[in-house]
Amino acid sequence: MTPPITLLTDFGTADGYVGEVKGVLSTLAPHAPLVDISHDLYAQDVEGARLAVARYWRRFPPGTVHLVIVDPGVGTARAALAVASEGRYLVGPDNGVLSPSLFALDARVVRLAEPPAAAPTFHGRDVFAPVAAQLAMGGPLEALGEPHPEPVRRRTPPPVRHGDGTLEGEVLTFDRFGNAVTNLVPARPTPPGTTVVTMGQEIPLVRTYGDVPPGAPLALVGSSGLVEIAVRNGSAASRFGMARGQRVVLTARP
Amino acid sequence: MTPPITLLTDFGTADGYVGEVKGVLSTLAPHAPLVDISHDLYAQDVEGARLAVARYWRRFPPGTVHLVIVDPGVGTARAALAVASEGRYLVGPDNGVLSPSLFALDARVVRLAEPPAAAPTFHGRDVFAPVAAQLAMGGPLEALGEPHPEPVRRRTPPPVRHGDGTLEGEVLTFDRFGNAVTNLVPARPTPPGTTVVTMGQEIPLVRTYGDVPPGAPLALVGSSGLVEIAVRNGSAASRFGMARGQRVVLTARP
């Protein structure tokens, strides 16, 4: 069985660009199931793409090829990469979007050769898709280019632990419900009475949405283990007017 | 052949949540085609999800597994369900979204056990997706949990027939063209001169858009057999400022 090829892009779907990429994949890897992750990332949001890749890349079975095309530097000198890591493959630009796979001990990275006929504005179709198809068909990584020892690797910034036991972090991004995802990782189990302070609000850390009344703010440990700030049946982003980088402080009261 | 697994969620696609669910499915049911219905339902719109499920669940072949994750009560005491009905399977929360399948005579419903490690905010990934994969792989429904005899069942409210022959109903929802879908089911064939009155407008019931000039309002029997109110080449929702629950009256004039 040919393994799946997943697609994460910021192309949107109001024109035929995603179709062009899928056509190339269908032609070169006809048996590979094509799995859409999203084409609706904010345009050129490299950090949003990195955080999304972190969520899903290891959930797919070994052999899966993850195509990640969020590429504001297309056509410039930035490298085009293919990565093998923990049995999965990732293909995309060297701008940090592939970072979650690059910290594994067994990660191998090659810099892709750029075909002379590649359109300088559409490496997704002309550089990345053909390589993803080759990997899905079982082609070896090393045949695709030279080793690339220093890929761009971005990390979620770690929170700072203060002497008084508080943990200071920041808002990384927002999900579509308006929940603010932070970089705070609390001790488990979290002591009762733990709160998150941000923008002058003191917000209780609870287990689930049902623990506060509708319309009330809450903090909880999200499905990635990170603290999220939410409003039950509402949006924390619009209620508090928070932005990425907003300071948040976790306090466990005795 | 492994039957398809369909996905209907309100997750949006601007982060990696849908990808996580698809990764679990690809790992546990590697041969099942994954078919996106939508991830763009209005957040937490249980009623919209129910109406969408009613449209498509029986159009897919027997064996299909429909995953429906619109779940404002995630992490609370609401049950997680798997249903077998008319040869198809449905998996989702016990809040009414699965209702269209629950009125069949042969419907069987079980309450899913919640794995201890399930993230309280992401049952889609940790509870529903693994069960959908098991069903697609041929696992029996009864192995998944205890029978659940009283699932939440919501119905489209029936219209009221008045003594003067008029039929009084309401707007259920809007489609993306701004058409208002009502709960009115007219007699077939509809007598000429039939109109729908709403918001002070008397709108002719016609067969198709081409029966009125561009820009004119019209009512027609939609593809589900329900009366819809539309504006040719326009939006009834924005023209008339209608909302869900708006009263509509069907009148057959002699």
Place this chain on the structure above:
Amino acid sequence: MTPPITLLTDFGTADGYVGEVKGVLSTLAPHAPLVDISHDLYAQDVEGARLAVARYWRRFPPGTVHLVIVDPGVGTARAALAVASEGRYLVGPDNGVLSPSLFALDARVVRLAEPPAAAPTFHGRDVFAPVAAQLAMGGPLEALGEPHPEPVRRRTPPPVRHGDGTLEGEVLTFDRFGNAVTNLVPARPTPPGTTVVTMGQEIPLVRTYGDVPPGAPLALVGSSGLVEIAVRNGSAASRFGMARGQRVVLTARP
């Protein structure tokens, strides 16, 4: 192997319409991979659909069936078509959306019979999807209907070459980054100093985004060979307030 069926519609995905179409396809062509191109075209945007189809239809392997449902005339006298062209099949309304396939020398076109029970507002489900499934299963085109010798064929308007060597064209459409796609096809290689004049701006034609500073306007030859007007890390559509049909002039300065 059953070839893929691709789907391009303007249905949006907030209700179950796309699901209904996919259910019909899954039932009648159970082994055909379903490949989403987009369901988010602007409602009833026939011209946008035509330009999208031009991008992708030939990128897919022979045998592929392209379903294109952007159909403001549904239920009127407009014909429903199936096309065989360069080894691919296309199914959709006779309003120009299938044009890119209709200029091939080997193009064959039939007018589909309309099943009596077809909902007059949903030919996507009741007319086009069953035919797409039949073609994917290997059914012959000629069995589907009578030859249709004069389908609607739309062409991108050609630019006008003036005596002074300038090339005058127009904006065809915008992509999701706000880039304006024009009908200008420059000589290759383009002489240095070539510019595009529009809305009182003189914009340099460069090779890639990196050739101008962030925030600066640029013109470049897009991945289809057409000149596009863009703003680096910005939107030409919102910066210049351009609309479809806006006049653009390409000038090669000596």
